[in-house]
Amino acid sequence: MIDAYSILWADLMALKRRGPRYLITTLVSPILYLVAFGWGLGRGINLNGTSYLEFVIPGIIALTAMTTSFNGAGTRLNVDRLYFKSFDECLMAPIGLSSLLMGKALIGVVRGLMSSVAFLVVALLIAPHIHISPQFLLGLFLTCLTFAFLGVLAALLARSHEDMAVFGSLILMPMTFLGGTFFSLSQVPVGLKYALYILPLTHSSLFLRAAALDQPLPWGSFLILFAFLVAFLVGGMVTLKKISI
Amino acid sequence: MSKMIEISGLNKDYSGKKVIDGLDLEIERGELFGFLGPNGAGKTTAIRILTTLTKPSSGMVNINGIDVAREPEKVKSEFGIVQQHLSLNRDLTIHENLELHARLHHLTKKERDERIADLLDYVELSDHADYLIDDVSGGMKRRAMIARALIHKPKLLFLDEPTVGLDAQTRRKVWELIRRMNTEGTTVFLTTHYIEEAEALCQRVGVLHHGRIIAIDSPLSLRRKLGLIAVEMNLNGNATQYRYFPDRAQAAQFIESLPDTEHVVMRESNLEDVFIELTGQKVLGGVT
Numbered sequence: 348m349i350d351a352y353s354i355l356w357a358d359l360m361a362l363k364r365r366g367p368r369y370l371i372t373t374l375v376s377p378i379l380y381l382v383a384f385g386w387g388l389g390r391g392i393n394l395n396g397t398s399y400l401e402f403v404i405p406g407i408i409a410l411t412a413m414t415t416s417f418n419g420a421g422t423r424l425n426v427d428r429l430y431f432k433s434f435d436e437c438l439m440a441p442i443g444l445s446s447l448l449m450g451k452a453l454i455g456v457v458r459g460l461m462s463s464v465a466f467l468v469v470a471l472l473i474a475p476h477i478h479i480s481p482q483f484l485l486g487l488f489l490t491c492l493t494f495a496f497l498g499v500l501a502a503l504l505a506r507s508h509e510d511m512a513v514f515g516s517l518i519l520m521p522m523t524f525l526g527g528t529f530f531s532l533s534q535v536p537v538g539l540k541y542a543l544y545i546l547p548l549t550h551s552s553l554f555l556r557a558a559a560l561d562q563p564l565p566w567g568s569f570l571i572l573f574a575f576l577v578a579f580l581v582g583g584m585v586t587l588k589k590i591s592i
Numbered sequence: 593m594s595k596m597i598e599i600s601g602l603n604k605d606y607s608g609k610k611v612i613d614g615l616d617l618e619i620e621r622g623e624l625f626g627f628l629g630p631n632g633a634g635k636t637t638a639i640r641i642l643t644t645l646t647k648p649s650s651g652m653v654n655i656n657g658i659d660v661a662r663e664p665e666k667v668k669s670e671f672g673i674v675q676q677h678l679s680l681n682r683d684l685t686i687h688e689n690l691e692l693h694a695r696l697h698h699l700t701k702k703e704r705d706e707r708i709a710d711l712l713d714y715v716e717l718s719d720h721a722d723y724l725i726d727d728v729s730g731g732m733k734r735r736a737m738i739a740r741a742l743i744h745k746p747k748l749l750f751l752d753e754p755t756v757g758l759d760a761q762t763r764r765k766v767w768e769l770i771r772r773m774n775t776e777g778t779t780v781f782l783t784t785h786y787i788e789e790a791e792a793l794c795q796r797v798g799v800l801h802h803g804r805i806i807a808i809d810s811p812l813s814l815r816r817k818l819g820l821i822a823v824e825m826n827l828n829g830n831a832t833q834y835r836y837f838p839d840r841a842q843a844a845q846f847i848e849s850l851p852d853t854e855h856v857v858m859r860e861s862n863l864e865d866v867f868i869e870l871t872g873q874k875v876l877g878g879v880t
Binding site for chain 1: 643644645664665666668669673675677678679680681682683684688692693695696697698740
């Protein structure tokens with residue numbers, strides 16, 4: 348764990364240098380989503396006694412956690428590996444591959460939590476009834492961890508910077524709009540509904556929304572999200588073993 | 593006691609193309625050894641295999657008695673490396689880059705602070721410790737990479753084209769540093785395509801061509817085998833021809849026997865001549 352922290356330490360030093368700028372830029376997208384969907388399209392819509400604004404905020408938090416964790420870990424590693432070439436130095440250090448993998452994912456978790464919490468603060472000013480419980484924070488942490496490992500896996504598989512962009516377009520973008528972020532899965536046809544359950548963001552949205560609205564928690568979604576985390580972690584480990592001796 | 597490096601029957605293929613072709617090599621402790629060869633000769637691939645970054649197709653590599661393939665994590669503490677390309681973290685300062693490496697090599701806080709201060713002084717970068725990497729010159733970056741490679745006091749240092757892209761003055765400064773490290777007991781394994789670098793630094797040079805060592809000896813012995821004195825002849829506007837002689841007297845006698853001495857030059861031979869004689873190519877590219 349000390350080795351993982353050493354890897355994280357370097358990324359934290361870099362983040363510290365651009366912290367305020369990072370926070371401001373990372374808040375742009377979720378606030379735009381909030382304005383466009385929450386206040387624009389969704390004004391006046393009521394979903395089973397919940398205003399659309401309160402409905403959509405947990406979804407946007409899940410979305411923010413996904414995007415910033417993925418990019419925070421994945422883009423960072425992709426640049427270190429293919430542009431700075433400094434990842435080779437980590438591969439040649441006497442540390443275990445699991446520590447290296449964990450260290451590279453942790454910066455995604457930190458960035459994901461920073462952005463999500465910053466947006467949450469903004470959201471609470473608009474919708475003070477949102478319920479922030481330990482279960483909500485647990486779900487948020489698991490979301491960040493899962494997508495940070497997905498970012499690491501993508502960066503290890505990528506052979507160029509374009510590959511990361513392709514991954515974003517083919518995996519993240521569909522999840523952004525289809526992962527239960529902006530609409531309730533109960534409103535879509537049954538076939539599509541089950542298809543959308545394949546997406547990890549769907550389970551993150553379901554869990555965070557239930558926690559934020561103080562509804563019964565869908566622990567099944569929590570477990571499925573955890574299974575995704577394990578799959579991404581194992582995938583990352585196998586890929587890292589392949590690219591190192 | 594085992595050799596510092598033992599390589600036997602090493603091969604590396606990329607898509608059926610042999611990049612390293614049956615390499616056998618032993619490097620003594622405390623030696624300053626150099627691989628000389630043109631781009632594409634297999635120098636960097638060899639170093640990547642030795643430093644655990646690339647898996648060989650077959651063959652065995654031992655560093656300080658440790659099998660690189662079997663115990664990669666253990667062997668990583670034995671060496672430091674300065675790669676050909678800039679591999680510093682450009683979001684960090686010079687000091688932070690050194691600190692990261694020290695942490696990864698499990699130095700305590702006290703050890704880290706002392707070692708970083710010593711090394712920054714050693715490579716004359718104490719005044720630039722808190723500069724971001726992009727804010728310092730190419731020579732400083734290279735010296736920072738050397739300092740980083742030495743942070744854990746490795747017994748063996750790999751330098752892959754350590755002075756590529758540096759101006760003549762900075763190159764000589766890096767040479768001084770390399771000599772000093774070697775004098776202080778570090779075994780140095782470098783690759784270069786600069787003839788003068790191999791001649792100035794290396795106690796022994798392996799000439800690498802298409803992944804094979806085609807000659808290996810001290811620079812002087814390699815030249816002696818060829819002839820210490822070279823005669824360059826550009827007669828009748830034809831391509832330059834070379835003849836080699838053990839001493840100036842024999843070379844002068846040969847020149848006197850030529851019908852035209854106007855386009856003839858006598859000089860000391862160098863490793864470029866050795867390389868051309870062995871391969872028909874120049875080290876920096878082109879066919880003679």
